[in-house]
Amino acid sequence: METTRANLLSEATELRPVRVHAVWRSTGGVRQAVRLAGMIVVPLGTGLLVGSLLMWALGISPLAAFRTMLETVVGSRSGFTDMLLYATPLLLIALGYGLAYRARVWTVGGEGQFHAAAIAVAALVFTLPPTTPRLPGLLLMLAAGSAAGMLWALLPGWLRVSRQVNEVVSTLMLNFVGILAMHWVIRTVFRDPFAGILQTPPFPRVFDLPRLAGTRLHIGLIMALALVPVLLYVMHYSTYGFRIKAIGTNPWASRAVGIRVDRTIIMVFLISGMLAGLAGAVHVLGAAHRLIGDLSPGFGYTAIMVALLARCHPLGAVPSALLLAGLAVGSEGIQVEFGIPTDFVQVFAAVLVLCILAGDTLIWKGRSPS
Amino acid sequence: MINMGASVVMRGIVKRFGHVVANDHVDFDLALGEIHGLLGENGSGKTTLMSILYGLYQPDAGEIRVHGAPVALRGPRDALERGIAMIPQQFRLVPTLTVAENIALGLDPRGRPHRHLLRDVERRLMALSEQYGLQIAPTAAVGRLSMGERQRVEILRALYHDSRVLLMDEPTSVLTPREVDRLLQMLAAMTKNERRSVVLVTHKILEVLGVADRVTVLRQGRRVATLGPGDLSADALVAAMMGQREPPAQASWSAASPRSARNQGRPILEFRAVCVSPAGGSDLASRPLHDVTFTVRSGEIFGIAGVEGNGQRELEFAAAGLLTPTAGTIALDGNGDSQGHSGRAAVAYIPSDRPRWGVALDLTVAENLLLRHAAGGDPWALAPTRRPQPLADADNAIATFGIHPPRRRALVRHLSGGNGQKVVVARELYRLPAVVVAAQPTAGLDVATSTFVRGQLRRVASAGAAVLLISSDLDELQGLCDRIGVIYQGRLMGIWDAQTVTRAALGAAMAGLASAGGDGNHAGESPIRGH
Numbered sequence: 001m002e003t004t005r006a007n008l009l010s011e012a013t014e015l016r017p018v019r020v021h022a023v024w025r026s027t028g029g030v031r032q033a034v035r036l037a038g039m040i041v042v043p044l045g046t047g048l049l050v051g052s053l054l055m056w057a058l059g060i061s062p063l064a065a066f067r068t069m070l071e072t073v074v075g076s077r078s079g080f081t082d083m084l085l086y087a088t089p090l091l092l093i094a095l096g097y098g099l100a101y102r103a104r105v106w107t108v109g110g111e112g113q114f115h116a117a118a119i120a121v122a123a124l125v126f127t128l129p130p131t132t133p134r135l136p137g138l139l140l141m142l143a144a145g146s147a148a149g150m151l152w153a154l155l156p157g158w159l160r161v162s163r164q165v166n167e168v169v170s171t172l173m174l175n176f177v178g179i180l181a182m183h184w185v186i187r188t189v190f191r192d193p194f195a196g197i198l199q200t201p202p203f204p205r206v207f208d209l210p211r212l213a214g215t216r217l218h219i220g221l222i223m224a225l226a227l228v229p230v231l232l233y234v235m236h237y238s239t240y241g242f243r244i245k246a247i248g249t250n251p252w253a254s255r256a257v258g259i260r261v262d263r264t265i266i267m268v269f270l271i272s273g274m275l276a277g278l279a280g281a282v283h284v285l286g287a288a289h290r291l292i293g294d295l296s297p298g299f300g301y302t303a304i305m306v307a308l309l310a311r312c313h314p315l316g317a318v319p320s321a322l323l324l325a326g327l328a329v330g331s332e333g334i335q336v337e338f339g340i341p342t343d344f345v346q347v348f349a350a351v352l353v354l355c356i357l358a359g360d361t362l363i364w365k366g367r368s369p370s
Numbered sequence: 371m372i373n374m375g376a377s378v379v380m381r382g383i384v385k386r387f388g389h390v391v392a393n394d395h396v397d398f399d400l401a402l403g404e405i406h407g408l409l410g411e412n413g414s415g416k417t418t419l420m421s422i423l424y425g426l427y428q429p430d431a432g433e434i435r436v437h438g439a440p441v442a443l444r445g446p447r448d449a450l451e452r453g454i455a456m457i458p459q460q461f462r463l464v465p466t467l468t469v470a471e472n473i474a475l476g477l478d479p480r481g482r483p484h485r486h487l488l489r490d491v492e493r494r495l496m497a498l499s500e501q502y503g504l505q506i507a508p509t510a511a512v513g514r515l516s517m518g519e520r521q522r523v524e525i526l527r528a529l530y531h532d533s534r535v536l537l538m539d540e541p542t543s544v545l546t547p548r549e550v551d552r553l554l555q556m557l558a559a560m561t562k563n564e565r566r567s568v569v570l571v572t573h574k575i576l577e578v579l580g581v582a583d584r585v586t587v588l589r590q591g592r593r594v595a596t597l598g599p600g601d602l603s604a605d606a607l608v609a610a611m612m613g614q615r616e617p618p619a620q621a622s623w624s625a626a627s628p629r630s631a632r633n634q635g636r637p638i639l640e641f642r643a644v645c646v647s648p649a650g651g652s653d654l655a656s657r658p659l660h661d662v663t664f665t666v667r668s669g670e671i672f673g674i675a676g677v678e679g680n681g682q683r684e685l686e687f688a689a690a691g692l693l694t695p696t697a698g699t700i701a702l703d704g705n706g707d708s709q710g711h712s713g714r715a716a717v718a719y720i721p722s723d724r725p726r727w728g729v730a731l732d733l734t735v736a737e738n739l740l741l742r743h744a745a746g747g748d749p750w751a752l753a754p755t756r757r758p759q760p761l762a763d764a765d766n767a768i769a770t771f772g773i774h775p776p777r778r779r780a781l782v783r784h785l786s787g788g789n790g791q792k793v794v795v796a797r798e799l800y801r802l803p804a805v806v807v808a809a810q811p812t813a814g815l816d817v818a819t820s821t822f823v824r825g826q827l828r829r830v831a832s833a834g835a836a837v838l839l840i841s842s843d844l845d846e847l848q849g850l851c852d853r854i855g856v857i858y859q860g861r862l863m864g865i866w867d868a869q870t871v872t873r874a875a876l877g878a879a880m881a882g883l884a885s886a887g888g889d890g891n892h893a894g895e896s897p898i899r900g901h
Contacts, residue, residue, distance in 0.1 A: 146663055234750070237752055237753060238750050239752070239753045239754065240750060242740075243749065246741060250732075253726050254730070255714065255731060256690060256692060256719055256727045257744075257797075259741075
């Protein structure tokens with residue numbers, strides 16, 4: 001997807017008159033910069049503009065609001081930490097989405113896979129004896145979370161391949177199943193009898209993910225960042241990534257040359273499910289330390305925007321995860337300061353994605369009909 | 371031939387698409403009250419001619435007169451206003467709407483509420499349906515109608531507008547035999563009783579013979595003949611469609627490798643009593659295969675001739691391992707099975723539908739050339755597009771096969787059709803495969819590229835490949851093949867030696883006229899037949 005779009009952009013430039021074209025080609029750096037601007041700065045700018053208009057309509061100075069957001073996020077150590085904690089599951093899920101979208105597998109099932117993993121982790125936490133050695137226990141829990149995410153993704157994958165069931169619908173539905181299954185598990189099995197809200201007792205401290213020195217950050221962040229080059233290799237350098245790209249571009253031709261299309265698509269579902277499951281596991285073990293009714297503020301959905309903003313590129317996922325995490329955390333600042341509901345930031349993020357998609361459509365329209 | 375009864379007169383129609391001349395000074399007359407067959411192979415220009423008459427294309431030269439008055443048809447609306455209606459091959463109907471709603475879609479309500487318009491439309495459709503015995507309920511949802519019924523809805527639409535001229539593009543391709551009879555009866559009634567005129571665009575010889583008053587044959591954009599009641603016969607039509615000339619430059623084609631010498635290898639690709647269900651999909655030209663048996667030997671080019679839509683696509687897909695036979699087996703190299711991805715990986719395949727099955731338009735030339743590398747090997751290893759050796763191979767293939775532009779990072783979407791085909795041919799034939807399935811490999815290509823592609827097929831055959839060549843170009847088949855089988859209505863009519871068979875014999879078999887393999891004019895081998 002990313003390359004298709006990129007190619008469209010380069011094509012759009014190639015359609016210009018010859019003279020401009022020549023100048024264009026001779027200044028590769030400028031061309032790259034303009035391409036980047038078209039892909040990121042323009043939608044971002046438009047999103048900011050629309051967001052500002054919204055705030056202005058609410059009677060708030062956009063400038064002041066944005067300053068507050070910025071101060072919330074980078075002005076304080078705790079805000080910055082919050083942003084990184086928020087960005088960790090976003091990044092993990094978005095890496096999986098990016099891979100899937102490149103194969104034209106439009107999964108939106110990160111939320112359900114995240115919660116399935118949370119259930120699996122909690123089940124282990126509450127059944128393993130507290131004397132379990134820490135490292136094997138944690139590894140087992142991370143593996144169980146990943147496996148639960150894969151399992152949650154296997155069903156829509158199988159339905160897509162064998163029954164031609166649209167994965168947008170099936171993964172979306174399984175999100176609700178996942179969230180409600182977790183609620184059910186909390187309520188019936190692991191409920192904290194002393195709490196007024198829907199949550200389990202806190203996990204034993206022994207099962208906390210290791211922290212980064214002197215912060216609330218956990219090694220999930222390191223794992224997510226370490227997976228970025230791995231995904232970069234898989235998607236853009238490996239034969240497997242080439243297969244995914246081929247299938248996403250033309251599944252029929254891919255099949256005709258002997259690529260096992262169905263098997264590869266199942267694999268794509270499993271990998272994206274695994275990453276979302278890992279996100280759920282690290283978030284529960286590293287940040288939440290218990291199951292709680294609103295465990296995820298919609299990580300699985302925000303990650304869609306992260307992946308789209310990053311054009312499905314693993315490297316792009318890092319800044320866009322930070323950006324959307326920053327927006328989410330920053331919006332809490334403006335809620336305190338100005339009394340705008342945090343939902344506002346969802347509007348802003350959605351506008352952002354709309355601008356991205358609209359931009360792509362405009363580029364499509366600029367193509368010569370052939 | 372311009373007389374008082376002329377409904378449409380087209381004179382000297384020229385239409386070019388780039389360098390391709392689709393219509394080359396074509397004259398066409400349509401008399402009042404006649405059914406006029408327009409016959410020709412694919413790419414002969416018949417659809418272009420009808421699109422011009424329906425206003426979809428503007429001719430580069432020539433004159434059109436409708437009922438004696440010169441007209442300029444700038445769009446379908448102009449054509450409709452002059453009473454010309456098109457019944458297209460792919461129906462323009464919304465399945466979720468009713469018949470009446472579909473027909474009301476194109477109407478100007480003139481300020482009336484939609485339901486009033488709809489009520490009027492329903493009333494008139496009911497009357498028309500009864501008058502013509504169409505048996506279409508105006509309130510029926512189109513999605514629930516059969517293909518034949520949908521076609522009658524299209525005809526209803528033309529009648530609703532009281533069109534005097536009906537252009538029907540391959541009208542029988544979607545119909546069952548009973549529906550065909552019914553349609554033809556109806557057309558006969560409409561022309562004889564009401565002096566409407568019908569153009570029947572088709573490539574089916576037998577069909578036009580039965581109903582058409584006259585038949586115009588187009589070949590390679592030119593009108594070859596218009597046959598009237600006196601001289602209309604299957605033989606004459608076959609002769610006009612295929613052309614009487616001998617295969618051009620056959621000597622030079624076969625000079626490169628003496629074909630008789632090649633015909634000695636062991637069996638590589640074997641069809642044993644293969645039956646296949648129709649490929650279906652959006653393509654309407656699908657037909658089941660029955661009991662198809664033949665063997666392609668190493669070093670041999672085996673041709674399949676036939677008029678399009680007689681099961682070639684099913685044969686192509688089955689041979690390429692994309693369709694599983696419902697009965698019979700397809701064997702590769704004696705015992706291997708062509709089914710499954712391993713079969714697909716083993717068979718070099720040049721598909722007839724290149725943008726779908728041949729290339730990925732939004733991948734680069736290099737990626738398309740290396741697509742087969744993606745199928746096998748260690749998935750976690752460095753991609754072929756990232757390794758120097760495969761890339762050097764790709765560059766080499768670009769140079770050897772003359773792919774233009776010679777840039778491996780060019781998107782195939784930006785390549786011409788001929789160069790896109792070169793990409794497919796280069797990928798499939800570069801490494802001398804053992805089995806080749808080539809379907810319409812030169813369709814739509816210019817002469818130079820066609821010659822090149824044919825040369826490549828001959829090259830791999832000389833090197834020992836078993837080549838199955840499905841083509842509707844008889845010149846190509848006779849120039850390249852060792853043996854030719856003719857397919858008609860999903861059955862193999864017979865197999866002939868390509869050098870001794872006459873064009874008339876092939877043409878007759880293609881029209882379903884000959885008893886299978888009737889000539890038996892081949893050395894030492896009887897036609898291989900199904901059971």
